[in-house]
Amino acid sequence: xxxxxxxxxxxxxxxxxIGVADVDELYADMPAELLLDGPLDLPRGxxxxxxxxxxxxxxxxxxxxxxxxxxxxxxxxxxxxxxxVDHLIQRSEFLTSYTPYQPEIxxxxxxxxxxxxxxxxxxxxxxxxxxxxxxxxxxxxxxxLMAHRVAKRRKAVLSGGLHPHYAEVLRTISHFSGDEVxxxxxxxxxxxxxAATVDESVSxxxxxxxxxxxxxxxxxxLAEACRRHGALLIAVxxxxxxLGLVTPPGEMGADIVVGEGQSLxxxxxxxxxxxxxxxxxxxxxxxxxGRLCGETVDADGRRGYVATLSAREQHIxxxxxxxxxxxxxxxxxxxxxxxxxxxxxxxxxxxxxxxHANAVNLADRLARIAGxxxxxxxxxxxxxxxxxxxxxRLVEQMAEAGVLAGVPVSRLLPGAxxxxxxxxxxxxxxxxxxxxxxxxxxxxxx
Amino acid sequence: xxxxPEDFGPATFSGNRGLDQEEPPIFEIGRAETTGxxxxxxxxxASRLGxxxxxxxxxxxxxxxxxxxxxxVRLSRKNYSIDAGLYPLGSCTMKHNPRLDEKMARLDGFAxxxxxxxxxxxxxxxxLMEELARWLLxxxxxxxIALSPKAGAHGELCGLMAIEAALEARGEAATRKTILIxxxxxxxxxxxxxxxGFRPRVIDxxxxxxxxxxxxxxxxxxxxxxxxLTNPNTCGLFERNVVGIARRVREAGGYFYCDGANFNAIAGxxxxxxxxxxxxHLNLHKTFSTPHGGGGPGSGPxxxxxxxxPFAPVPYLARAGxxxxxxxxxxxxxxxxxxxAFHGQFGTFVRALAYMLSxxxxxxxxxxxxxxxxxxxxxxxxxxxxxxxxxDRTCMHExxxxxxxxxxxxxxxxxxxxxxxxxxxxxxxxxxxxxVHGAMLIEPTESESKRSLDLFVATLRALIASAKRGETxxxxxxxxxxxxxxLDETAAARKPVLRWSAA
Numbered sequence: 001x002x003x004x005x006x007x008x009x010x011x012x013x014x015x016x017x018i019g020v021a022d023v024d025e026l027y028a029d030m031p032a033e034l035l036l037d038g039p040l041d042l043p044r045g046x047x048x049x050x051x052x053x054x055x056x057x058x059x060x061x062x063x064x065x066x067x068x069x070x071x072x073x074x075x076x077x078x079x080x081x082x083x084x085v086d087h088l089i090q091r092s093e094f095l096t097s098y099t100p101y102q103p104e105i106x107x108x109x110x111x112x113x114x115x116x117x118x119x120x121x122x123x124x125x126x127x128x129x130x131x132x133x134x135x136x137x138x139x140x141x142x143x144x145l146m147a148h149r150v151a152k153r154r155k156a157v158l159s160g161g162l163h164p165h166y167a168e169v170l171r172t173i174s175h176f177s178g179d180e181v182x183x184x185x186x187x188x189x190x191x192x193x194x195a196a197t198v199d200e201s202v203s204x205x206x207x208x209x210x211x212x213x214x215x216x217x218x219x220x221x222l223a224e225a226c227r228r229h230g231a232l233l234i235a236v237x238x239x240x241x242x243l244g245l246v247t248p249p250g251e252m253g254a255d256i257v258v259g260e261g262q263s264l265x266x267x268x269x270x271x272x273x274x275x276x277x278x279x280x281x282x283x284x285x286x287x288x289x290g291r292l293c294g295e296t297v298d299a300d301g302r303r304g305y306v307a308t309l310s311a312r313e314q315h316i317x318x319x320x321x322x323x324x325x326x327x328x329x330x331x332x333x334x335x336x337x338x339x340x341x342x343x344x345x346x347x348x349x350x351x352x353x354x355x356h357a358n359a360v361n362l363a364d365r366l367a368r369i370a371g372x373x374x375x376x377x378x379x380x381x382x383x384x385x386x387x388x389x390x391x392x393r394l395v396e397q398m399a400e401a402g403v404l405a406g407v408p409v410s411r412l413l414p415g416a417x418x419x420x421x422x423x424x425x426x427x428x429x430x431x432x433x434x435x436x437x438x439x440x441x442x443x444x445x446x
Numbered sequence: 447x448x449x450x451p452e453d454f455g456p457a458t459f460s461g462n463r464g465l466d467q468e469e470p471p472i473f474e475i476g477r478a479e480t481t482g483x484x485x486x487x488x489x490x491x492a493s494r495l496g497x498x499x500x501x502x503x504x505x506x507x508x509x510x511x512x513x514x515x516x517x518x519v520r521l522s523r524k525n526y527s528i529d530a531g532l533y534p535l536g537s538c539t540m541k542h543n544p545r546l547d548e549k550m551a552r553l554d555g556f557a558x559x560x561x562x563x564x565x566x567x568x569x570x571x572x573x574l575m576e577e578l579a580r581w582l583l584x585x586x587x588x589x590x591i592a593l594s595p596k597a598g599a600h601g602e603l604c605g606l607m608a609i610e611a612a613l614e615a616r617g618e619a620a621t622r623k624t625i626l627i628x629x630x631x632x633x634x635x636x637x638x639x640x641x642x643g644f645r646p647r648v649i650d651x652x653x654x655x656x657x658x659x660x661x662x663x664x665x666x667x668x669x670x671x672x673x674x675l676t677n678p679n680t681c682g683l684f685e686r687n688v689v690g691i692a693r694r695v696r697e698a699g700g701y702f703y704c705d706g707a708n709f710n711a712i713a714g715x716x717x718x719x720x721x722x723x724x725x726x727h728l729n730l731h732k733t734f735s736t737p738h739g740g741g742g743p744g745s746g747p748x749x750x751x752x753x754x755x756p757f758a759p760v761p762y763l764a765r766a767g768x769x770x771x772x773x774x775x776x777x778x779x780x781x782x783x784x785x786x787a788f789h790g791q792f793g794t795f796v797r798a799l800a801y802m803l804s805x806x807x808x809x810x811x812x813x814x815x816x817x818x819x820x821x822x823x824x825x826x827x828x829x830x831x832x833x834x835x836x837x838d839r840t841c842m843h844e845x846x847x848x849x850x851x852x853x854x855x856x857x858x859x860x861x862x863x864x865x866x867x868x869x870x871x872x873x874x875x876x877x878x879x880x881x882v883h884g885a886m887l888i889e890p891t892e893s894e895s896k897r898s899l900d901l902f903v904a905t906l907r908a909l910i911a912s913a914k915r916g917e918t919x920x921x922x923x924x925x926x927x928x929x930x931x932x933l934d935e936t937a938a939a940r941k942p943v944l945r946w947s948a949a
Contacts, residue, residue: 001809003542003735005895006816014823014896023815025821026840027715029656029684036717038810040517040584045806048546058506059555061570063563072560075787082483084551089739092529093522094544099741101535101875103868103935104928108525109740112518113592115472118945121756122505128944134596145641165787172759174781176607176642189834192687216496247498260787269551269790270571272596286871291741296938298644299931302461308938312635314599315878319646324637328580331739342482344508350485350499352702356495378496390884393723399564407562414775428485 001045017431022072065268065404069434069441071362073382074212074407075136075163075238075273077263079351080429081346085265085338089331099327103306104298106150109197109330112306113293116337123243123340124257126279130290132333133325136260137168139276140236142289142323144170144210147204147232148179149287149322156204160187161211164412165240168208181222186409186416188375188384189217195314202229204256208236209249212412214379215285221348223253232256240264240277241427242334244352256280264343265335275336287314289323317390355381359426362435366424366444366446369443375421382425384409387446391422394445404443447741466929469520471880473946475590476507482514504762524929532902533893536844536875536887537632537680539710539732541817545803547797558794561788565771570772571792572770576763578799582728582747585810587719590755592748598707601727601746602638602674604759604785608750609672609701609727610642611757611782613949622671622700627658630681630879635674642670645807655681655836658785659690661866666698676705677721678712678842678875679881681835682821692722698749701725709733710820711843714811724751730791734798743790745798756780761789816892817843820899824888827903831910835882843891849884855913859884862909868920868927869905 006014011023020026027035046054084415089095093108100106113131120129131138142365144156156174158167158181160225184192191211194205205226209218214322220234226233235249237259249257255389262274285346286309314321329380343351357379367374371388379417391408398405426435461468493499509517526533533540540816559568579591593606595601606625613619625639627646635648645710649665652658662673673695677685685691690700704718704726710733712718718726730745731738738744760781762770773821776783788906805813818841825845833850849859857865863873863886890899912920925931 001546001805001812003804003818004809004813004892006819006894010896011816011819014819017461018819019821020822023819024705026818026842027684028711028840029686030716031686031689034689034720037871038718040807042584042807043583045809046803048804051546051650051800051803054551054803055574055796056553058570059550059553059576061573062555062559062569063556064554065563066554066558070560070782072563074562076561077561078558082511083513084482088515088518090548091519091522091715093525093527094518095548095739096527096531096540097525097526097527097740098535098538098540098601100869102526102821102863102873103933104864104925104930105524106740107929108521108523111469111471111521111524114944114946118471119506121945128927133786134600134743136601138596138785144774148472149745153824158473163787165784169783170835172607172785172925173603175783175819176610178643211675217665218498243500244504245500246495247500251502257933267552267557267793269557270568270792272744272791273785273793274787275743275826285944286745292524292942292944294938295943296934302930304933306933306935306938308683308935308942308944311939316633317637318633319640320637321633321637321640324599324603324634324641325597326599326632326634327742328743329743330741331737332743334739338874340506341476341509342511342514343506343508344476344481345504346480347481347483347485348504348506350481351483354485354488356493357491357931360491360494363494371597376494376500378494380495380805387746396564396566399567404560404567411562411774415777428753 014383017245022187052336068402068404069437070404070422071406071426072404074412074423076261076268076426077427078268079263081265081267082339082342085335087246088338089335091139093441094331094334100307107304110293111336112334114295114305116333117293119337119340120277120335121279123152123247123248124279126257126269127282129279130288132328133276133290134329135272135274135276136258137166139258139278141170141173141188143234143258144204144206146232146256146287146289147403150284151203151230151232153201153203155182156206157202158183158337159207160184160192161190161213161215162206162208163212164235166236169222186413188213188419190217194222198229198231200229202231204232204234206234206236210239210242210380210382213384214376215380216378218381219249219252219254224329234258239381241352241355244348246380261336265339266332273329273332290325291328353370355426358428358430360381362426365435365439379428382423385422385424387420389420392417397445398441403438405438455923460929469517472507472509472517473948476509478508480508482509482511489807519745520912524640525678530762531840531870531872533872534874534888534890534896536889537707538790539889540889541891542893543735543840544801546804547800550798552799553792557806569770571921575795575797576770578795581802582749585713586726586749587717589752590750590758592758592867594759595727595746596748596786596791598727598729599634599638601748602634604748605703605725605727606638606642607782608754608757609703609930612754615780620788623667624669624673625671626662626665630881631674631676632705632707633771655683657691657847659684659694660690666694668701670698672701672707674703674884675947676707678708680840682846684839684842685946688721696722707732711814715814716806730798732793736794736797743791744793745794759783759785792834813892818893820890820892821845822904823899824890827946828847828906831907844887848882848885849886852913856918857913857921859886861924863923864932866907867925870884
């Protein structure tokens, strides 16, 4: 087996050194009846070439985004990733290292996490950020749990514009943790009055920007309502590129900003691994979940970095920890950070403008189709179409024609009576021809 | 030539030390107008941002591509990695990460597909998930699987939720609030239990390092929801009473959660399902060799027994003839609900399956046996110079020493670990498990050659001899040859600096 360096001769010598005739003698503590006596119903090992052939055939059965005009979003976005990003994250020293338990030989990881934390804080308009979480949805749930600790209340109010999967993740955890969740009705036009839901029993209000239907809104009045009642405002984003163009939630008074970071540096990869971004105010530092990196000095007085404030974490605090999260999305955070460093302020703003411009262009074209309505007054790179027929079937039909048209709202919210709505996302990778193909395919399908 | 340059201030004028080049944060080398990505301004258009356009500068630095390459390459060289040397972190299972797996995960048909594109256009991805599930179920001998948990600790949440959902269905969720957890468990076990409102109750292991059936029986009662047992445990020992413990817990109306962090010792050799396990997470980044990237991503699929299967989270796979589909909503089922935005760490699934296909069932069993063989080889090679907390017993894939052998030398566990860095090794896990004072947990894995193990033994023996000779400074002053000397962690925690700011 190509991954196992021990030879039969090595094994024999090692057994002799230990003093066992058979390696299974080392399993003497295991009750004999547990030791498998026959082969499992699984194939034998394959060569590298055979594995490539087998998995290559599976990959071929999927329609890759690069092979079709592609407008699917709703929480994950197709963006161009510079070649150097993937090259750098595959450096052995980044890819094949573990959690930085020994900081003197983990300065690479620790420094880029420190840089990442700073970038995320800047982007979101917040004071501090952690070193990433599993994904946007779980970061959102952790934000609610943190708000319960800070406000010493246990009721979260969820906007009807929050991604339904994010809402479900929070409802699942809350069901078992015994916390209360109030979910507002799906809010396609961003007309709900969230401020009216806040009172002294509410620990946090969770609102998405842009929301799942694509709408933007000023969070300032809501932030004020939350502050008046001692509740926290949690702002969620699923498209990090939007932060290059839109006023960040931190500047509108949010207390915790969480989101999905996949858009920068990370491929779609059918839903994971992605990375959760988490930023908040300095005052809440010790209530934060997840890993943190801090700057310090070494014995020679040279600047260096360590994982810090681990007294919040489970490996020290056990059942009193701020969260059970032990790992983070380090490598995804690295990809995010490299991509953002390459873009820089100027590049990110241009990238965001191109995204917005392409989406506006597409929306204008689609709006000219008879029977199709754009519901949004405002949006960044994703918006909601009302169609004269069932969106899910239409998407299937367009996929057969080679166009991936978007996400039917019924896939996220079945039974909500929104079967004629379609979420459509456009990014910098879409060409004019792609948008024309979409318009033509939609005309043809209607 | 200076013996200890650190005593005389900077050894070089540039701050660099040969190949170890200093690299300031991006904020000190980048500029707002610099970019490494060429993007044209869009043609003029009417913005639809609803008046919410960003007005103030963000402050982000930009790097050209050459600057970015040099920044991150220099940083990478300040990291230890499994590709560079032995990484014997006990309970972390740092084994070789095959590059074939990376190549497969990057195939367009896997990397460039969206979780919400029509399922009819992602049948290959669903087939891959089905095949991965088949492997994991067969290896564990369990009935059902939840692929979506994002990491081991997330898998713990999933398994405990399934247990609570089953208790709800039995009408006992309000009364069964206690979870039994051995003192040696990972901290995530009690943290996960507490997050869901359970009360962790510690059970002690015996003098032999494992939990006895009697200790469990004494702790059982109508308040007990489950036991969380790591097997093999974090002391490197197989919980040999596991079958009896599982039976007792089940008879008392509880469930058996197994922390699968140490599955690498038994994969292909024995099946947890036959030990009476109800739920167990599998760390794909450990046993199935997906790279951990300096701390993540992880991936923690959970296998479930028949009695917990109905409560599995959404999404899960269903097959109708030739067609696979994901059930994404819990309506009308007993499913515990949703735990992630999408379908889990798909890119990690590709890597894990590529790894398993490469090994095959025969290769996986051989890998487990090699891992156990290597750990015992180290145990025997070091037992006359190091000390073991539970006596000299056969271990599983990791061997646990304590620091009693350093007594009187003036060298602490941490000093000893730091001296290993100067010798070119990543230290073993220290201070864990918590039940052992000065714990040193060594896990060589199956990836090491005999030559590599012999060199490691020779180095440890030389260090120990040095400590016994009273050469204390070699240890207290270590590391000398790392990118940084010992870092002031106290200062970092006392006055946290968590982001860069202009001086």
